[in-house]
Amino acid sequence: MRNMVNDVVAVIGGSSGIGKESAKLFADQGAQVVLIARGTDRLRETAAEIQNQGRRADVMKADVASLDEMRTAAERIKATYGKLDVLIYSAAGFYLSPVETMDLTVAKQLMEINYWGALHTTQAFLPVIRKGERKSMVYISSLSAQCTPPFFTAYAATKHALRGFLLSLRQELRPEGIHVGMVSPGPVQTPLIEKDLHQDMYRLPFGIPVLKPESAAKAVLRSVKTRKGDLVVPARIAAAARLAAAFPSLVETYYRLSIPGWRKHIESLVGRRPI
Numbered sequence: 586m587r588n589m590v591n592d593v594v595a596v597i598g599g600s601s602g603i604g605k606e607s608a609k610l611f612a613d614q615g616a617q618v619v620l621i622a623r624g625t626d627r628l629r630e631t632a633a634e635i636q637n638q639g640r641r642a643d644v645m646k647a648d649v650a651s652l653d654e655m656r657t658a659a660e661r662i663k664a665t666y667g668k669l670d671v672l673i674y675s676a677a678g679f680y681l682s683p684v685e686t687m688d689l690t691v692a693k694q695l696m697e698i699n700y701w702g703a704l705h706t707t708q709a710f711l712p713v714i715r716k717g718e719r720k721s722m723v724y725i726s727s728l729s730a731q732c733t734p735p736f737f738t739a740y741a742a743t744k745h746a747l748r749g750f751l752l753s754l755r756q757e758l759r760p761e762g763i764h765v766g767m768v769s770p771g772p773v774q775t776p777l778i779e780k781d782l783h784q785d786m787y788r789l790p791f792g793i794p795v796l797k798p799e800s801a802a803k804a805v806l807r808s809v810k811t812r813k814g815d816l817v818v819p820a821r822i823a824a825a826a827r828l829a830a831a832f833p834s835l836v837e838t839y840y841r842l843s844i845p846g847w848r849k850h851i852e853s854l855v856g857r858r859p860i
């Protein structure tokens with residue numbers, strides 16, 4: 586079904602993983618998609634994949650850490666298409682570490698992309714979103730902003746910051762009819778986590794599946810179409826995620842009980858006995 590033929594959709598982080606699959610899904614609906622990221626090779630490859638299916642894709646190189654670059658990208662969209670209907674924010678970095686030995690440069694870069702990048706993008710793109718008909722902005726958060734595992738201090742802090750930003754932003758923009766969606770996936774098989782997944786610092790407790798990026802992309806489309814505020818992926822753990830956010834000690838207990846030798850495992854990674 587091609588029912589978004591008049592829509593212009595910008596996907597920040599559209600050259601890989603969830604952003605790439607979202608771009609393909611929106612293009613399949615008939616939308617003109619604009620892929621934005623830093624690396625031109627992956628941008629061009631993704632655009633070619635979409636165009637080879639007879640769909641419409643454009644690319645723009647920009648770094649979310651730079652407000653100027655995001656403003657330039659937004660102005661180019663306005664000059665080319667006159668409007669933007671949907672903004673998808675899917676750029677991120679990922680980093681696991683015990684806090685004492687954390688590389689602070691990496692941790693600060695993560696905040697620069699995952700939080701400040703979202704703020705830069707929002708400031709830069711709001712004027713052109715106001716010119717669109719659909720007026721929808723969807724940000725990819727993470728289940729780790731509700732159920733926070735150990736060794737996620739750097740990454741989870743960025744996602745908690747993003748969550749706070751979005752919970753406030755959606756109230757600010759609602760009177761203008763602008764939808765602010767937050768999609769929170771559990772682990773997804775993408776280049777972002779492929780080196781870390783199933784390694785010592787990334788033990789998955791029982792019941793947490795590893796998703797395909799297509800599943801998260803479907804939730805992004807659902808968020809735009811239904812104008813829902815919060816979507817957890819997979820949907821069947823949404824109630825558990827809400828409970829975990831309200832009672833964080835449940836998450837600690839769940840990890841302790843579902844991972845054998847939990848205390849020894851943590852000790853071995855941190856390199857000293859916990860108090």
Ligand SMILES: NC(=O)c1ccc[n+]([C@@H]2O[C@H](COP(=O)([O-])OP(=O)(O)OC[C@H]3O[C@@H](n4cnc5c(N)ncnc54)[C@H](OP(=O)(O)O)[C@@H]3O)[C@@H](O)[C@H]2O)c1
Binds near residue numbers: 649677
């Ligand atoms: N994968 C998971 O397990 C998982 C779970 C929960 C939530 N999420 C969230 O889902 C979103 C997408 O993650 P993913 O797994 O799809 O990641 P991914 O496959 O690594 O894709 C990240 C995309 O962001 C772009 N990007 C990174 N830094 C950027 C920057 N400074 N400026 C512009 N673009 C930048 C990358 O392209 P360039 O590097 O070329 O710029 C790439 O297109 C993120 O918000 C992530 O936190 C992922």
